[in-house]
Amino acid sequence: MDGDLKAGQLVAAIDVGGTSIKTALVAEDLRVVHTHRTATRRVAGSVDVDQIAELIEELRSAAGTATVCGVGVAAPGIIDERQGVARAAVNLGWRELPLRALLSEAAGMPVALGHDVRTGGLAEFTVGAATGVRNAMFMPIGTGIAAAVLVDDHRLDADGYAGEIGHIVVDPQGTVCGCGTRGCLETVASAMHIARRYAEITGRPVIRAADVADAVRAGDPDAVAVWGRAVEGLAAALTTACTLFAPEIVAIGGGLAESGDTLLAPLREALVGRLTFQRVPKLVPASLGDNAGCIGSAIMAWQAVSGRAEGPA
Numbered sequence: 001m002d003g004d005l006k007a008g009q010l011v012a013a014i015d016v017g018g019t020s021i022k023t024a025l026v027a028e029d030l031r032v033v034h035t036h037r038t039a040t041r042r043v044a045g046s047v048d049v050d051q052i053a054e055l056i057e058e059l060r061s062a063a064g065t066a067t068v069c070g071v072g073v074a075a076p077g078i079i080d081e082r083q084g085v086a087r088a089a090v091n092l093g094w095r096e097l098p099l100r101a102l103l104s105e106a107a108g109m110p111v112a113l114g115h116d117v118r119t120g121g122l123a124e125f126t127v128g129a130a131t132g133v134r135n136a137m138f139m140p141i142g143t144g145i146a147a148a149v150l151v152d153d154h155r156l157d158a159d160g161y162a163g164e165i166g167h168i169v170v171d172p173q174g175t176v177c178g179c180g181t182r183g184c185l186e187t188v189a190s191a192m193h194i195a196r197r198y199a200e201i202t203g204r205p206v207i208r209a210a211d212v213a214d215a216v217r218a219g220d221p222d223a224v225a226v227w228g229r230a231v232e233g234l235a236a237a238l239t240t241a242c243t244l245f246a247p248e249i250v251a252i253g254g255g256l257a258e259s260g261d262t263l264l265a266p267l268r269e270a271l272v273g274r275l276t277f278q279r280v281p282k283l284v285p286a287s288l289g290d291n292a293g294c295i296g297s298a299i300m301a302w303q304a305v306s307g308r309a310e311g312p313a
């Protein structure tokens, strides 16, 4: 590792979240040689772009004698990767923010901007759990739910609007989602919803969906009911995705995937039970954990450095 740090080049990878920002230095073979996490700084409610520029400088120092030659940044929301603009990142307080231009001017090197989930998907499709196929999905289930979709070896982006599987309606009579629609997948299957719903039913305060997963394994009928509803919602949304995109592999990530087969085994069964003519995907846990965003950002940064733009031929 030291040898690589003395010679050679690295890229800075930055995964911006509403509460923390993860940074990494990544070599061209995608080895992560340095990581750091820091609290997100806000100015008047919006995540401070100057902080990201400062983090790039810190990574330059951390690189020692190695050269940082490019930057990849991942962020949540509606992120227009082609234009390098954060169209609407509600959690970060950004709207129509030309982040790529701002950061490349501040850092004086090529910057790539990506959506956090699609960037994580790029990593899972390249070096993670969904490699070796031309059609795949990566679906992290956490506070929210979104998907990265690979079709014929091309990641769907649609100017930042693609992949919002968490807002497929799975229960038209259900509760109103943060987006304003009733019964979105997120209202039955996000980690936050699962914990909240179980607490409502039982009066027992639980903070994490992982606690509900523990209760499912212990045979708690209330937990089994809440979990079962989430699994059915996920299976319904994935059935739609399989019908439209025919993935060969679906990699499930995010906090909920940490419950392992408590989630994946019944989800596999529910999905297979719904599919008729569609290609049946392999349902697997994602393998890169919360490094996926940084590794994907690094892939984009290396593409920006070499002038290779990912996209349709």
Ligand SMILES: [Zn+2]
Residues within 6 Å of the ligand: 166, 167, 177, 178, 179, 180, 181, 184, 186
């Ligand atoms: Zn919604």
